[in-house]
Amino acid sequence: MAKKTYDLLFKLLLIGDSGVGKTCVLFRFSDDAFNTTFISTIGIDFKIKTVELQGKKIKLQIWDTAGQERFHTITTSYYRGAMGIMLVYDITNAKSFENISKWLRNIDEHANEDVERMLLGNKCDMEDKRVVPKAKGEQIAREHGIRFFETSAKANVNIEKAFLTLAEDILRKTPVKEPNSENVDISSGGGVTGWKSKCC
């Protein structure tokens, strides 16, 4: 029963245009809360969350980046070392969707080659203001061979699922040494083994 508190540490990164809701997505996942006031992230912030996947305790360290254009050259220097990148756009903001290819290029140029990518169309609770059809998001994701979710940090739609899926995809690629499962010490000091338990 003495289980280790975590088996793996995954570093994830949230990127995308300013105002698409990266911080809110993170806040929903880490604190299960939502804040309507918009405070632009001027810098780099992170939170941690421990999840369990396939019996393994995985610690997620999730970095939230500044989306504003003037910081792009600086924020790209944080890509290296990320094992998963969530690229977020706003389904009510066409420009944020158009910039997806630019963000994907950024990932190609600056992130680790084997980084696991995922596309999120956020604010899907605001159906009346939608300008990016879901199909377009699915299409660009398919073209680049990455997963896609429409999410809402506000209405808590698909947030946990997105993070867990990304973590699972990373886990699948991670070579894991099977940890020794806990066994009962059936020592055979006496040499009589006829009815020795075979529970290992």
Add this chain to the structure above:
Amino acid sequence: MDQSFAIQDTLEKGDTCLVAVQGILVSPYTNESRLVGLVKNRETLAIFLYKHRRMAICADDVSLDEIIPLAEGVIIQQVMPAEGFYVIGTDVTLRIKSLDIDIVMQLPFGSHTQEFLRRVNQPIQEGLPAFPSQQFVWLRKYWQRNIPSVNSLFLNNMNYEEERQLSGLDINLVSDLEADKMAMNGQWIKANERVDPSRSPQMSVRHNKTTFTDLVRSADVLSANKAEMVPFTKFGLRDNLIKSELLKNEDTYISIQNYRFFVGTYNVNGQSPRESLQTWLSQDSEPPDLYCIGFQELDLSKEAFFFNDTPKEEEWFKAVSDGLHPEAKYAKIKLIRLVGIMLLLYVKKELAVHVSEVEAETVGTGIMGRMGNKGGVAIRFRFHNTHLCIVNSHLAAHVDEFERRNQDFREICSRMQFAQADPTLSPLTIHKHDVVLWLGDLNYRLKDIELEKVKKLIDSRDYKTLHKFDQLKQQIDGKAVFEGFTEGEIMFQPTYKYDPGTDEWDTSEKCRTPAWCDRVLWKGKHITQLEYRSHMALKTSDHKPVSSLFDIGVKVVNEELYKKTFEEIVRCLDKMENDCIPSAALSQREFHFKDVKYRQLQVQTFTIHNDGQVACQFEFIRKLDEESYSKPWLRANPSKGFLTPGSSMQIELEVFVNNQTAAALNAAEEKIEDILILHLDRGKDFFLSVTGNYLHSCFGSSIQMLCYMNGYMRDTSEETITQLAQMPLQMKDNFLGAEKPAKIPKELWMMVDHLYRNASQQEDLFQQPGLMSEFEAIRDCLDSGYPESLPGSNHSVVEALLLFLEALPEPVICYQSYQKCLESIGDYSSSKEVVSMLPLHHKNVFKYLISFLQEMLNNSEKNHLDIKILASIFGNLLLRPPPDLPKPSNSDKRRCQEFVQQFLQPEDP
């Protein structure tokens, strides 16, 4: 002018004067001029103070007055003058403190002072060597020769130092008193930093403060790449937190479930098993869940005693295994034996999966207090979520030895230690278990009662009365042993001593009194004793076996509830961990510096407040691929620091355009624009945007550009400036068509002409520093054309002229001609030849300046100037080695001066 030559002249071979500056030694009585030199020998530095004649040129002009080694404990601090009004950017007032010197110096505004401070600060920031030490012995010759009144402490220590070297002893020479003094000095600085209200944000000298505000000296310089900064907590700590939280919340996910334990003890008197043990082990109708079986005196042979090896182990193990309840299958969990003391643990096969963390240990208390003929063995294990410890002991024998038995018990308790899976945890003792079952031949006898009476009470089955004479009961009642343990009521006759093979009491010579030697006790919650009995049917030994049947309530985990609790704890810990990420708030993140001017410091202040729950360490860090955390014209002060929760600190952002940074800004290649990364150690990064506009200045602009520029610098459009800046150095006059370029920059003309008209007879010209405020007015006038004539004193105009020449991105003698000039020295005509090859405007400027200087020399009676003085000033301004060459040596400097001197000498008739 550079007076380091005069100082160099006084120095021994191997010692170098790096920089000299003339300043005022401030004292309560009188202010005296001193020449301050920074002298270097190998890796160590010292400040030399000289009394001097006006305009010192050689050693005869100066006399050494004081030496301050730059060693541990020396403090150099910029201070405000105690009285008198303070003109922004004029003098720099320095307090220099060492073990026995505490002086205040005023250094003039200017490049020499800047250079001096920079050079002094560098080693202070890198850490100073201890004093006295062998490294500073080179100073001794100066002290002895030049300063008769030198403080004896230094010399004494120096001598001592040498003695120490001879004797080879390594003694720390800094006395406690000195150490105290140093500590106090440190405090003085800190206090001063914190409260100094007079500290102006507009100081023109920017470097020296930082030395002392860097409270976090050991702060790691972190790369901007977060990827390399992952490990931020010791997860082991988290592990233990989860464990303790799980334990604390155990009630939420466990239930108590009874399991039946059979506990038996049998002193076999060294015999082999000859009869089935079923009558002992399988007497009950229901098979127990666990068996804890203990033996004593398994083997009394010498071999067993000395080599701990006996065939009896196997025999009795087999006998027990065969005697276990036939209606269940059992798994042996553990067997442990110390000489004749053996303990066996079995569990029903299907329950084995719930047994874990099995450890076994032995403690001998026999001969010498260590040997295994007496003592105890124990097995600890975890069954479901309950931790159990089973102890089998054979305590000291003989009626009167009950104290010895008590002691054996205590020995076993204190020395029985089980290793834990986590080696960082201290080992477990017997008492740290939820359940302890203690069995064995404890050897306590019946006391103060006659044999006949014992037998009579046994015959009448009055065990209650007999029990009153039991030593163990007496000792437990007296709290001398087995504290916290319980024993069930004894309803069976004493198990010792019988004639082997019979149920008869001992008939041997010794004729022992019967006793309840063999016992079972327990400690813990949820334990019910169902049976406590002896087994008369077994006759192999002189003891009868004893058994006890228990129902023990074990903590069984509900997996679902456990998972829920676990997840809740993890969530809580995640929250705690997130809350413990260092956090801070900044009062401002965007900074605009309006109308930045050459050599005019602008400062903006913001507050960093630690709004997190933990202390935080902050630092401005480099961006990827950049050498420094900011552009060269920008500095943060302090650039790193440490904040306790709730505390705040003011950080100044200082913009200062100096000679090195002016050229690129003037040529519009560079803008006042930067983003700073303020990094919290183990936390977030803030981005700070710095913007501003630079007012282009003739200072730091090229001669060429200024000649081609029609209007004043500030009226010229950025576009034109960019165009002019890209001009090649050698070019035809009709560039840009329209107007003919000026022969020399008008700004230069304005300054020189001003001096020519007003200052040729000025006493001490070129020897007194100017005022910063006046320089600023002169700069503004040159760059904007207003007012029409230059403001300020002649000295300030001279200062401006020298700065102008110093700031030229390409010196008057172009870089590419530098080497040729040095080679031409001594041959005036070839020197002239080199000058004639200069680009047109540079040649003009050179000739113009030379003729101006000659004019000045014509008035030397009034202005006290001579060729040497002027050559020493202008030599190193007009000639500068290319930036890719190392800094000029003193002999190179001297040759530059000789080069200029040639042109100043009256022409041969």
